[in-house]
Amino acid sequence: MSDDWAADAVEGASVDGAPAADDGDAVREEGTVGDAAVDHDARVRAGELAARIPDATVPPLRLVDVTKRYDGGGGTVTALSHVDFAVDAGEVIAVIGPSGSGKSTMLNLLGLLDDPTEGHVELHGSPVAGRSERERTNVRRETIGFVFQDFHLIPTLSAVENVRLPTAFLPGDYTDRAVDLLERVGLGDRLDHTPDELSGGQKQRVAIARSLINEPDVLLADEPTGNLDRDTGVSVLEEIRTIAQGGVGVVAVTHDDLVTEYADRTVELVDGVIGDA
Numbered sequence: 001m002s003d004d005w006a007a008d009a010v011e012g013a014s015v016d017g018a019p020a021a022d023d024g025d026a027v028r029e030e031g032t033v034g035d036a037a038v039d040h041d042a043r044v045r046a047g048e049l050a051a052r053i054p055d056a057t058v059p060p061l062r063l064v065d066v067t068k069r070y071d072g073g074g075g076t077v078t079a080l081s082h083v084d085f086a087v088d089a090g091e092v093i094a095v096i097g098p099s100g101s102g103k104s105t106m107l108n109l110l111g112l113l114d115d116p117t118e119g120h121v122e123l124h125g126s127p128v129a130g131r132s133e134r135e136r137t138n139v140r141r142e143t144i145g146f147v148f149q150d151f152h153l154i155p156t157l158s159a160v161e162n163v164r165l166p167t168a169f170l171p172g173d174y175t176d177r178a179v180d181l182l183e184r185v186g187l188g189d190r191l192d193h194t195p196d197e198l199s200g201g202q203k204q205r206v207a208i209a210r211s212l213i214n215e216p217d218v219l220l221a222d223e224p225t226g227n228l229d230r231d232t233g234v235s236v237l238e239e240i241r242t243i244a245q246g247g248v249g250v251v252a253v254t255h256d257d258l259v260t261e262y263a264d265r266t267v268e269l270v271d272g273v274i275g276d277a
Protein backbone atom coordinates (compact mmCIF):
# COMPACT_ATOMS: atom_id res chain seq x y z
CA MET A 1 0.00 0.00 0.00
CA SER A 2 2.65 2.45 0.98
CA ASP A 3 4.13 2.53 -2.49
CA ASP A 4 0.88 3.79 -4.00
CA TRP A 5 0.55 6.30 -1.23
CA ALA A 6 4.11 7.46 -1.59
CA ALA A 7 3.78 7.88 -5.31
CA ASP A 8 0.72 10.01 -4.80
CA ALA A 9 2.23 12.11 -2.03
CA VAL A 10 5.45 13.01 -3.78
CA GLU A 11 4.30 13.02 -7.38
CA GLY A 12 3.82 16.51 -8.79
CA ALA A 13 0.20 17.50 -9.30
CA SER A 14 -0.79 17.82 -12.93
CA VAL A 15 -1.81 21.14 -14.41
CA ASP A 16 -5.31 19.68 -14.55
CA GLY A 17 -5.16 19.50 -10.78
CA ALA A 18 -5.13 23.27 -10.49
CA PRO A 19 -8.29 24.83 -9.07
CA ALA A 20 -10.67 25.94 -11.83
CA ALA A 21 -9.87 29.57 -11.18
CA ASP A 22 -10.75 30.69 -14.66
CA ASP A 23 -14.33 29.46 -14.81
CA GLY A 24 -15.75 32.62 -13.33
CA ASP A 25 -13.85 34.75 -15.82
CA ALA A 26 -15.30 32.79 -18.71
CA VAL A 27 -18.81 33.41 -17.40
CA ARG A 28 -18.08 37.10 -16.81
CA GLU A 29 -16.93 37.55 -20.37
CA GLU A 30 -20.20 36.09 -21.68
CA GLY A 31 -22.44 38.44 -19.70
CA THR A 32 -21.12 41.83 -20.71
CA VAL A 33 -24.18 43.73 -22.02
CA GLY A 34 -26.93 45.27 -19.86
CA ASP A 35 -28.09 44.86 -16.24
CA ALA A 36 -29.90 41.60 -16.89
CA ALA A 37 -26.71 40.09 -18.18
CA VAL A 38 -24.80 41.38 -15.18
CA ASP A 39 -27.44 39.97 -12.75
CA HIS A 40 -27.34 36.67 -14.53
CA ASP A 41 -23.59 36.74 -14.40
CA ALA A 42 -23.59 37.41 -10.65
CA ARG A 43 -26.13 34.65 -10.00
CA VAL A 44 -24.14 32.14 -12.01
CA ARG A 45 -20.96 33.04 -10.17
CA ALA A 46 -22.68 32.90 -6.77
CA GLY A 47 -24.01 29.44 -7.66
CA GLU A 48 -20.61 28.26 -8.77
CA LEU A 49 -19.04 29.60 -5.63
CA ALA A 50 -21.64 27.88 -3.44
CA ALA A 51 -21.00 24.64 -5.29
CA ARG A 52 -17.28 24.92 -4.48
CA ILE A 53 -17.68 25.71 -0.78
CA PRO A 54 -18.00 22.46 1.16
CA ASP A 55 -21.08 22.17 3.35
CA ALA A 56 -19.73 22.15 6.91
CA THR A 57 -22.42 19.68 7.98
CA VAL A 58 -21.34 17.09 5.40
CA PRO A 59 -18.28 15.00 6.33
CA PRO A 60 -15.42 15.59 3.89
CA LEU A 61 -14.84 11.85 3.58
CA ARG A 62 -17.20 8.98 4.27
CA LEU A 63 -17.52 5.24 3.71
CA VAL A 64 -21.13 4.15 3.31
CA ASP A 65 -21.89 0.47 3.93
CA VAL A 66 -18.59 -0.50 2.35
CA THR A 67 -17.58 -4.09 1.72
CA LYS A 68 -14.24 -4.93 0.13
CA ARG A 69 -13.43 -8.39 -1.15
CA TYR A 70 -10.21 -9.50 -2.77
CA ASP A 71 -10.30 -12.39 -5.22
CA GLY A 72 -6.96 -14.11 -5.51
CA GLY A 73 -5.27 -17.45 -5.96
CA GLY A 74 -6.11 -18.35 -2.38
CA GLY A 75 -9.83 -17.66 -2.89
CA THR A 76 -11.92 -14.71 -1.79
CA VAL A 77 -10.97 -12.64 1.26
CA THR A 78 -13.51 -10.24 2.75
CA ALA A 79 -11.22 -7.49 4.05
CA LEU A 80 -14.01 -5.08 5.07
CA SER A 81 -17.63 -5.91 5.75
CA HIS A 82 -20.43 -3.30 5.75
CA VAL A 83 -18.24 -0.52 7.13
CA ASP A 84 -19.84 2.86 7.85
CA PHE A 85 -17.31 5.51 8.71
CA ALA A 86 -17.05 9.29 8.44
CA VAL A 87 -14.36 11.76 9.34
CA ASP A 88 -15.56 15.25 10.19
CA ALA A 89 -13.63 18.45 9.71
CA GLY A 90 -11.38 19.07 12.70
CA GLU A 91 -11.52 15.64 14.32
CA VAL A 92 -8.73 13.14 14.86
CA ILE A 93 -9.73 9.49 14.56
CA ALA A 94 -7.43 6.61 15.44
CA VAL A 95 -8.09 3.31 13.67
CA ILE A 96 -6.76 0.28 15.49
CA GLY A 97 -7.07 -3.44 14.98
CA PRO A 98 -5.00 -6.59 14.74
CA SER A 99 -2.87 -7.47 11.74
CA GLY A 100 -5.06 -8.39 8.78
CA SER A 101 -8.17 -6.73 10.21
CA GLY A 102 -8.56 -4.38 7.21
CA LYS A 103 -6.88 -1.13 8.31
CA SER A 104 -4.76 -0.67 5.19
CA THR A 105 -7.70 -1.62 3.02
CA MET A 106 -9.77 1.06 4.73
CA LEU A 107 -7.06 3.70 4.23
CA ASN A 108 -6.75 2.76 0.56
CA LEU A 109 -10.48 3.29 0.11
CA LEU A 110 -10.46 6.58 2.03
CA GLY A 111 -7.48 7.69 -0.06
CA LEU A 112 -9.42 6.96 -3.28
CA LEU A 113 -6.71 4.51 -4.26
CA ASP A 114 -9.10 1.58 -4.55
CA ASP A 115 -12.84 0.98 -4.97
CA PRO A 116 -15.18 -0.89 -2.67
CA THR A 117 -16.77 -4.09 -3.90
CA GLU A 118 -20.08 -2.90 -2.45
CA GLY A 119 -21.20 0.37 -0.91
CA HIS A 120 -19.55 3.67 -1.77
CA VAL A 121 -17.04 6.33 -0.82
CA GLU A 122 -18.34 9.89 -0.55
CA LEU A 123 -16.30 13.04 -0.84
CA HIS A 124 -18.13 16.06 0.58
CA GLY A 125 -21.35 14.10 0.14
CA SER A 126 -20.80 13.09 -3.50
CA PRO A 127 -20.04 9.51 -4.50
CA VAL A 128 -16.56 8.99 -5.92
CA ALA A 129 -17.62 6.04 -8.10
CA GLY A 130 -17.94 6.86 -11.77
CA ARG A 131 -15.29 9.56 -11.80
CA SER A 132 -12.47 9.09 -14.26
CA GLU A 133 -9.00 8.21 -13.02
CA ARG A 134 -7.83 11.73 -13.85
CA GLU A 135 -10.69 13.37 -11.92
CA ARG A 136 -10.04 11.06 -9.02
CA THR A 137 -6.33 11.89 -9.01
CA ASN A 138 -7.05 15.60 -9.12
CA VAL A 139 -9.66 15.47 -6.41
CA ARG A 140 -7.34 13.35 -4.26
CA ARG A 141 -4.58 15.91 -4.62
CA GLU A 142 -6.90 18.75 -3.72
CA THR A 143 -8.61 17.02 -0.82
CA ILE A 144 -6.36 14.47 0.86
CA GLY A 145 -2.92 14.66 2.43
CA PHE A 146 -0.88 11.54 3.19
CA VAL A 147 1.62 10.88 5.97
CA PHE A 148 3.60 7.65 6.24
CA GLN A 149 5.44 5.77 8.92
CA ASP A 150 8.74 6.02 7.05
CA PHE A 151 8.27 9.61 5.85
CA HIS A 152 8.89 9.02 2.12
CA LEU A 153 11.02 12.12 1.69
CA ILE A 154 13.31 12.50 -1.32
CA PRO A 155 16.84 12.21 0.10
CA THR A 156 18.49 14.59 -2.35
CA LEU A 157 16.03 17.43 -1.80
CA SER A 158 16.03 20.00 0.99
CA ALA A 159 13.14 20.33 3.42
CA VAL A 160 11.63 23.19 1.41
CA GLU A 161 12.03 21.31 -1.87
CA ASN A 162 10.41 18.21 -0.39
CA VAL A 163 7.47 20.21 0.93
CA ARG A 164 6.75 22.01 -2.33
CA LEU A 165 7.30 18.91 -4.50
CA PRO A 166 3.59 18.03 -4.87
CA THR A 167 3.08 21.44 -6.50
CA ALA A 168 5.90 20.97 -9.01
CA PHE A 169 3.62 21.05 -12.03
CA LEU A 170 1.14 23.59 -10.74
CA PRO A 171 1.35 27.15 -11.97
CA GLY A 172 2.94 29.54 -9.53
CA ASP A 173 5.70 29.28 -6.98
CA TYR A 174 4.85 27.55 -3.73
CA THR A 175 8.18 28.22 -2.02
CA ASP A 176 6.75 30.83 0.36
CA ARG A 177 3.93 28.50 1.34
CA ALA A 178 6.42 25.65 1.88
CA VAL A 179 8.51 27.92 4.11
CA ASP A 180 5.40 29.01 6.05
CA LEU A 181 4.40 25.39 6.60
CA LEU A 182 7.88 24.42 7.77
CA GLU A 183 7.88 27.37 10.17
CA ARG A 184 4.48 26.25 11.40
CA VAL A 185 5.83 22.81 12.28
CA GLY A 186 8.85 24.35 14.02
CA LEU A 187 11.42 23.81 11.29
CA GLY A 188 12.04 27.39 10.22
CA ASP A 189 15.73 26.88 10.96
CA ARG A 190 16.01 23.67 8.95
CA LEU A 191 14.70 24.81 5.57
CA ASP A 192 17.75 23.81 3.57
CA HIS A 193 18.56 20.60 5.40
CA THR A 194 18.26 17.35 3.50
CA PRO A 195 16.47 14.43 5.21
CA ASP A 196 19.71 12.78 6.36
CA GLU A 197 20.50 16.02 8.22
CA LEU A 198 17.25 15.80 10.17
CA SER A 199 16.09 13.73 13.14
CA GLY A 200 13.22 11.24 12.78
CA GLY A 201 10.74 13.65 14.32
CA GLN A 202 11.94 16.48 12.11
CA LYS A 203 11.56 14.26 9.03
CA GLN A 204 8.00 13.47 10.04
CA ARG A 205 7.34 17.21 10.47
CA VAL A 206 8.65 17.83 6.96
CA ALA A 207 6.35 15.06 5.72
CA ILE A 208 3.41 16.64 7.57
CA ALA A 209 4.22 20.04 6.06
CA ARG A 210 4.36 18.39 2.62
CA SER A 211 0.97 16.77 3.20
CA LEU A 212 -0.51 20.23 3.83
CA ILE A 213 0.92 22.03 0.80
CA ASN A 214 -2.29 21.48 -1.21
CA GLU A 215 -4.52 22.56 1.71
CA PRO A 216 -6.24 19.18 2.13
CA ASP A 217 -9.50 18.69 4.00
CA VAL A 218 -8.40 15.32 5.33
CA LEU A 219 -5.06 13.91 6.42
CA LEU A 220 -4.61 10.14 6.20
CA ALA A 221 -1.75 8.87 8.32
CA ASP A 222 -0.33 5.36 8.24
CA GLU A 223 1.42 4.72 11.57
CA PRO A 224 2.59 8.35 11.86
CA THR A 225 4.56 7.63 15.04
CA GLY A 226 5.72 4.15 14.04
CA ASN A 227 9.37 5.12 13.65
CA LEU A 228 9.54 7.68 16.46
CA ASP A 229 10.44 7.46 20.13
CA ARG A 230 7.78 8.42 22.61
CA ASP A 231 8.80 12.06 23.16
CA THR A 232 9.17 12.68 19.44
CA GLY A 233 5.84 10.95 18.85
CA VAL A 234 4.22 13.29 21.35
CA SER A 235 5.51 16.37 19.56
CA VAL A 236 4.35 15.04 16.17
CA LEU A 237 0.92 14.22 17.60
CA GLU A 238 0.66 17.68 19.11
CA GLU A 239 1.37 19.03 15.65
CA ILE A 240 -1.36 16.82 14.20
CA ARG A 241 -3.81 18.07 16.84
CA THR A 242 -2.98 21.66 15.94
CA ILE A 243 -3.62 20.89 12.27
CA ALA A 244 -6.98 19.36 13.18
CA GLN A 245 -7.87 22.48 15.16
CA GLY A 246 -7.43 24.33 11.89
CA GLY A 247 -10.31 22.26 10.45
CA VAL A 248 -8.52 19.30 8.86
CA GLY A 249 -10.00 15.85 9.58
CA VAL A 250 -7.34 13.29 10.49
CA VAL A 251 -7.51 9.50 10.22
CA ALA A 252 -4.51 7.71 11.69
CA VAL A 253 -4.07 3.96 11.45
CA THR A 254 -1.95 2.88 14.36
CA HIS A 255 -0.72 0.25 16.75
CA ASP A 256 0.51 3.01 19.08
CA ASP A 257 -1.54 3.72 22.22
CA LEU A 258 -0.09 7.22 22.20
CA VAL A 259 -2.02 8.02 19.02
CA THR A 260 -5.27 6.89 20.61
CA GLU A 261 -4.57 9.22 23.54
CA TYR A 262 -4.43 12.14 21.13
CA ALA A 263 -7.47 11.08 19.12
CA ASP A 264 -10.98 12.46 19.62
CA ARG A 265 -12.24 8.93 19.08
CA THR A 266 -10.85 5.51 18.32
CA VAL A 267 -12.49 2.90 16.12
CA GLU A 268 -11.46 -0.71 15.96
CA LEU A 269 -11.49 -3.10 13.06
CA VAL A 270 -11.87 -6.77 13.84
CA ASP A 271 -12.02 -9.15 10.87
CA GLY A 272 -13.15 -6.31 8.63
CA VAL A 273 -15.98 -5.17 10.89
CA ILE A 274 -15.77 -1.72 12.44
CA GLY A 275 -16.80 -0.77 15.96
CA ASP A 276 -16.03 1.77 18.66
CA ALA A 277 -12.94 0.90 20.68
Ligand SMILES: Nc1ncnc2c1ncn2[C@@H]1O[C@H](COP(=O)(O)OP(=O)(O)OP(=O)(O)O)[C@@H](O)[C@H]1O
Pocket residue numbers: 070071072077078079097098099100101102103104105106
Ligand atom coordinates in the same frame (compact mmCIF):
# COMPACT_ATOMS: atom_id res chain seq x y z
N1 LIG B 1 -4.44 -7.43 -2.67
C1 LIG B 1 -4.94 -8.35 -1.84
N2 LIG B 1 -5.33 -9.55 -2.31
C2 LIG B 1 -5.85 -10.49 -1.49
N3 LIG B 1 -6.03 -10.31 -0.16
C3 LIG B 1 -5.64 -9.15 0.36
C4 LIG B 1 -5.08 -8.11 -0.44
N4 LIG B 1 -4.80 -7.05 0.36
C5 LIG B 1 -5.18 -7.42 1.60
N5 LIG B 1 -5.68 -8.67 1.60
C6 LIG B 1 -6.25 -9.38 2.76
O1 LIG B 1 -7.25 -8.54 3.33
C7 LIG B 1 -7.21 -8.60 4.74
C8 LIG B 1 -7.01 -7.21 5.30
O2 LIG B 1 -5.71 -6.75 4.94
P1 LIG B 1 -5.15 -5.34 5.38
O3 LIG B 1 -3.83 -5.17 4.73
O4 LIG B 1 -6.18 -4.31 5.12
O5 LIG B 1 -4.97 -5.52 6.97
P2 LIG B 1 -4.26 -4.58 8.04
O6 LIG B 1 -5.20 -4.47 9.18
O7 LIG B 1 -3.79 -3.33 7.41
O8 LIG B 1 -3.00 -5.47 8.48
P3 LIG B 1 -1.56 -5.00 9.05
O9 LIG B 1 -1.79 -4.39 10.40
O10 LIG B 1 -0.83 -6.33 9.17
O11 LIG B 1 -0.95 -4.08 8.05
C9 LIG B 1 -6.09 -9.57 5.09
O12 LIG B 1 -6.66 -10.83 5.36
C10 LIG B 1 -5.24 -9.63 3.85
O13 LIG B 1 -4.61 -10.87 3.72
